[in-house]
Amino acid sequence: MNSLLTYIALLPLATAVLILLLPSALTSISKALALFASALVGVLSLYLWLHFDPQHALAFAVKAPWLPALGINFELAADGLNLPLVLLTGLLTPLAILGFWNHFPEDLKAQKHWAALLLLMESGALGTFLSQDLVLFYASWELILVPAYLLIGIYGGEQRRAATLQFFFYTFAGSLFMLVGIASLFYLQTAAGAEPSSSFVALQKLKIAFDGEGLASLASAQGLLFLAFGAAFFVKAPLLPLHAWLPATYRQAPGIVTLYLAAILSKMGTYGILKVLIPLCPQAVQAYSPVLMGLAALGIVYGALLAIVQTDLKSLIAYSSLSHVSYVLLGLFSLTEGGMGGALIQMLNHGIIIAGLFFVASILEQRRGSLLLKDFGGWSQATPVLAVCFFILTLGAVALPGTNGFVGEFMILVASFKASVGATVLAGLGVILGAVYMLQLYQKTMFGPLKEGDKPSDASFLEASFLTLLVAAVIGIGVAPQSFLERSQEAVHAVRSRFAEPTSAAWNTHSDQAVVSKGV
Amino acid sequence: METGNVLHLLSAYLFCLGLLALLLRRNTLIMLMGIELMLNAVNLSFVTFSRELNQLNGQLQVFFVITLAAAESAIGLSILVNIYRNFGSIKTDRTTSLRG
Amino acid sequence: MSFQDLFPVDSLSVLQWQAMFPLLVLGAASVLGLLVSPIPRAGRAFAFASVSGGALLSLIGLSFMSFQDPVSVLDGVLYFDRSSQVFSFVILAVTLGCCLLSVGFDKREHLVAELYPLMGFSAVGMIGLVSSRHLMMLFISLELMSLAVYVLVSMQRRSAEAAEAGLKYFLLGGAASSVFLFGVTLLYGTTGTLELSALAQSAQGLWQGQVPLLFALGLCLIAVGFLFKVGAFPFHSWVPDVYTGASTPVTGFMISGVKLAAVGLMLRLGAEIFALPGLLESHGALSQVLSVVTALTLIVGSLLGLVQNNVKRMLAYSTIAHTGYLLLGFMALTVGGQAAAADAIASYSVIYAVMNLGCFAVLTLVNPEGHDDLMLKDLAGLGRSRPVLAFALSVFLLSMAGIPPTAGFFGKYYLFLSAVSSGHIALTVLAALASVVSAAFYIKPLVVMYMDQPQDGVSAPSPRWFGAGLVVAITLVLTVVLGMLPAWVSHLL
Amino acid sequence: MGEAVVHVLAALAAFLGLFVVFARNPFTCAFALVGLMVCLGGIYGLIGAHFVAALQVIVYAGAIMVLFVFAIMLMNLNEEESEYSWGHWRTYAALLLSAAVFLILGSGVNAWLSDTRKPSSGVWTFDHVREVGGNVVALSGQLFSKDYIQFEIISLLLLVASVAALILAKRKVD
């Protein structure tokens, strides 16, 4: 039982505490310390990714009793589902710190806060991804709440107060309902006579009743559980009606925090759906999947529509993130193996692309001092490196074949086409609108005449290195995604086998006689 | 109606009178007397029950209750003096500065 | 039949003396403290030394004892078991903490030296309250604790608010105790004994569930008694006024110490009488009433807390909300028949005491000189002027809100667990909503401390008392460590 | 014969109780309360609790009520107007509530008297007490064999009360 995962999950937490305790003389090294720790975690996560063999269900498992009385243990393991996300978090954090090196506030005390709180968030995210115990999952889920709140609240934009409060209450209320859900799971176990344990393996053996028709089924055990867990995950992802907190928070948060919120923390929501919601309430999710797919598809169009009319960079990218995440949700709720696999890799891709976009946005903001689109124009001549990287990231966001965006989009579209044609067509419309606002964003900033007396400096070495790595990832995964996909094959198959044959779209039932489909 | 019942009813009656004093009267002194009344009701109930149960235990507790009543009235009156010094009167409608 | 064999006086065994050791030591120390306090200059120091020394000594003594099999003195008058040990331990710790807390504050605010012995006496009452099964002994300890606290509340001679608070607490407390006492007489009258376990047996033996009305009325009156002390809804009106009126260390003592003892009493009565099989079920109405009381306590506690801008008053309402959570556990214990709920209540109250003690230690340090009402805006800019204090206060507040890395989360989860297991799903959801609303006002100080600038540029220089600093440190470490490793506090009883 | 005297004293106590609550002048309340306590002392004596009767008359009527009279004089409380007025809704609410409590407790007591499932009666009948040497002897035996711990704790309580009086009521504030 090697403790690789404990290091990955707890190293950032330990360094954060160390940084907080640094005597005032040493605060200057807090940024470097944070970089070193996150880089170490990055290397470890890369090692984990390379040495992960898909057949072994729970690799590198670590299990230590945390609270035996209630059957809660500190249980971490890498399975196919969390591997890409652990890799994303592990690698993105040091790169983000590197990229944002001179975007940190000048005064040392603030730097110390930023470094420590960022590492706390990383530990929270990694804990959520790696934990195989529901209570540990909840604990690390909540861990990111306070650091994010403080970072946005103290160092955010002007109207940060309202944004942070909304962010806090939406997430906190959602997660409290999850807490009630976890408690009732414990009750269901004791009622079923099983020895109470909150590890996923044990929970999945639980037979939870699901009966009743339509809305009435919400009152059954599995329906209630679905609502409880759904509340937390749909707020975090966000699914359409629960997204009110997203634009304000992304707009007011400082650069690196928005990057973290969009790239990694929103994945906790979608990962939660795949890891917790679907396996625990398979029948419920299957019954509600048409409604959920509708909402997801609506989210894509809704986000895209709003992105088109935005006037400032960050809210445009924020709404685009809403649109892309709804895409991932569409894949998840299609409940097909390809759809869920596509959603999983799209989480990774969206993380990379949105990190790049927000990073570019904060570079533009730092150079120009304003975020309004009309203040930019023609930067392509002055900042070629930034322009090229930004363009390739835009292509990724537009899901051009050859970029990583297309991999996920194509798998999700093909898979969810089988589940519900209407939602897929709507999603397709969303992709077109996506091209509209992404090109609008790129052209308003990079093309067109350069404003007179406007000499923006090109990306610095650190910024350029971060961007090139992201671009490499965008093209690399776009061209050869199979190395990522094969690792999650078994895990997604296991989730898929949790429930019966999905109700495939109506019209292809009679197509059997017309076509002989041969497996290649 | 043998004595046991009468005395129980009397103790209940005195207890309610004590409550009434507390509810009705604005003068804190009378409220203190109300509390004394309730304690007396308790004593009466204790003694009557101990007589019915032929036990000494009840009467013994009365001993403690009486000492407690004494201590309580001592503290009550000193608080009253304190209130009088601060508010100039011992009416409860004056003492409402802590609110909301 | 000579006098001796009529009234046999059985001598106490070594084990019993050992069990009574903390009670005796603390009593003696408090009396000593009382004696030395009037000494002109050093009176305050001696009083503090004697009482805290006594508390420390009994704390150490207590920690060496192990009450696997309970020790009963005079068949139940004093009854020491795991739960009494745990609660006494925390009570002693809280008393020690409050004594440490008030060093320095009392000199600046001109509180009399008798503050410490009174705390000591109140602690003696509390220990009596949690380690006895004799109804009258419970009542007398309750009264000792309350009277001492009435005095502590109104001892701040300068402020009219303290006097008013003392008056309100005294009168309402007196009424509640009389109601409690009347209930005791009724129980005594209908079962013939004052000892809880004997009472339960005779109740079971005599009536097998079909409890006579008078016995049930007695139970209700007792319930009203301790519901008042705990601060449940209809009987909670005194909580905000008294906690705001009293000076900060006293409020700290009341919130963590007195509340804890009251919960110990509630647990004791709940486990011994109320959880009698067939008692509460037969009286479905009682459980309905209890759930309504819990729900209203949660709602009042969280909603009213939101609209406060005096920090102490806000924390007063937060304790009402916490009472709501504890009542949730109590309902699981009594109506739901969940024995594990006792464990949940015990661990939650321990964590609750630690959180609140730490919180009030910080408030004592931050309290402006002279006037005793700390407004929210006085905390502005604390994040910069006193970063450690601000961090500590934030951790305590977040722990009260139930955010995971802190102990508060685990306590709340454990309670939700037992509540849901006893089938009170609706109430648990209401509790979840209440904790969201209460999170709203727990966050307010955070917002003010970290995000606002103090009005006059620089916030008032707060004192650096060693005692209070120590308490803050210990409670901070405890809150975080218990959050990380809740196993220590999970299986107390 | 004793029974009748008890009933008379009970009626007298009840009557005096009304005065305590409704009299406007605190003096009348105080004296009514003293009268009430003496009646109760009488009742205790008649039903055999002689020690308690003595205690009641000496401590209660004697010490505590005297304390009250002192307080009344100290704060020269004369009759004040805002006591209670019959027009105010609060008065009727108070009456109604206390009447309700009385009725409920009364019905409880009646039901209990007719209830057959009574606990086994103790050993201390009248003559057994007389045989041992009287109520006081029996009580002191019981007190110092079974309940001496409460005795000790109650002493602490009295100590606290005296400290309280000292602290709160002291004239000059340093």
Added chain:
Amino acid sequence: MTTSTLSVLPLWILLLPLFGFLFNALAYPLAAGGTSKTHPGVAGSVASLFMGASFVLALLGYGKILGGADALHQPLYDWIHFGELKFSLALHLDPLSSMMTLIITGIGSLIHIYSIAYMSHEKGVSRFFAYLNLFCFAMLFLVLSDSLLGVFFGWEGVGLCSYLLISYWYSDEANVQAARKAFLANRVGDLGFVLAMALIYTQMGTLSFAELIAGVSGAAVAPWLFGAAALLFFAATGKSAQLPLYVWLPDAMAGPTPVSALIHAATMVTAGVYLFVRMHVFFELAPALMSFVAWIGVVTALLGGTIALVQTDIKKLLAYSTVSQLGFMFIAVGVGAYQTAMFHLMTHAFFKALLFLGAGSVIHACDGEQDMRKMGGLAKALPWTHLFMLVGSAAIAGLPVFSGFFSKDEILYMTLAQGRGNFLLFGLACVAAFLTALYAIRLLTLTFWGPSHFKGHPHESPLLMTGPLFVLAVLATFGGFLGIPHEWAHDAHQLSLWLSPVVAVTGGHEAALSEALVSGFAVLISVIGLGLGYAIFRKNPDLKVLGLEKLWAAKYYLDEIYQAVLVRPLHALGALVERGLEQGFMFRLGDWMGTGVQWSGDRLRAIQNGDLQAFTLLLVTGLVLVLGILWTWAHI
């Protein structure tokens, strides 16, 4: 399925342009320290070198296939293999794709050479050549890959390159808007493509052409087939600028002229036709759609022709001419004459590239002037260009001997000969051919003959530009002989022979009129058109046709309709949602909840008024309630 021999040739044909792109995009700018310091000569020649090498390999491939190998196959790798989704990429060179590779690499290299000179005065030209090479790589990927998915990769790749090349001069806002319009129009089409792929994959479980055609042949007509075919056609209209989605092509002229020649004449726009011919077995199963395609083709041809008549910008005229000629190809595909469509595709590539490059050299000579009314009388100043433009116009008009004559007439004949053809279609096609002749002569008269309005003194283009023009002129004249109709020569129609393994010739039943009669009639129409045109345009360039010219000049108000129907309502909806839902409701949701809770808190505060009497009242009421409930419970 024919046997295919494994060979690495297709891979190299594909990779060479990619290496060219990498050199010009990364290696050279890094070496030279920034794109602005790159020298057009070096960048251009290296790019042309790579294209030439790729052309040689394409010839080699042609030779191999000619020498008996049915097809060259090169499996690449499994792109996605996850659960029920299995996609793999492979290259497949068969007669059809070999012909396309020859066109792409052949005309591509000529245009590369031409642009060395054309772009010589530009600064930082390596970016231009990089994009050109990338475009060829994408186009080759499109024609070489053996599955719909591979085609889609190329499909979107060429869309991207056309965006980059149209907005090459990105400092001018108009170019950027045109590029965006092109990209979005293509995206709309591509959505159709993706949905078609999803539909086909859900039905057939595969996207590879071989398996699709095998699976579908002999199957009954199914509704989903029609759906998939319709979607693919919608995608083709996007890429090959047919009626609904053609609006982007005229604006694409904002890019440099070689770009227009390569992308918007020869290669990219023909992708739609190639797709139809590649999956003709699939489309045959949706006959209703095919006749619709034919009708769309003829209407687009007419539309393109009419608008070209009133254009004043030389490149816009040629752009609309391309739209019209593509219409012709879709007519051929619609009626089922796939080989004729490919034949016209080839000849069109030759003479349209010639015309565009010729126009380019005219513009180059008049240093950037594109408005024909400001030109005129250039014949003397630019003798060679004038000659080549003559050849080009003759070919497009369909004069005998020139390639246009053979391919266009075959289409006209096929509209009668094929099953789905009919007289009305034939008639309208003839009108379109007449229009073609008209605008061809308009171009010549306005630019070369008639009075000279041009201020400056135009100079003939250098050899680097006229060389490729010469080669194209030769191809434009003799290209037609590849497809001589059967009646006229014994081993006729080399092209249909060459394509027969891939595209089976569908039996054309005897048409009402013989092929010779139809071609004679066609020649008559073009000669009349040329004469009439010359007569009209010699006097004044503005055509008056009973008021129709205003409609044509305004491009049938199609742009305005799109703007009104699509773009403006989109923004309006977005703004409405932003103001109404997002700011109005969503953001304030939190505040409403906050104030709601606050309000109830204040109401509750009232019960806490600090009066002791109130507290005791509350306490006793609580007590009474508890006792009361107990009492009633005990007594019911």
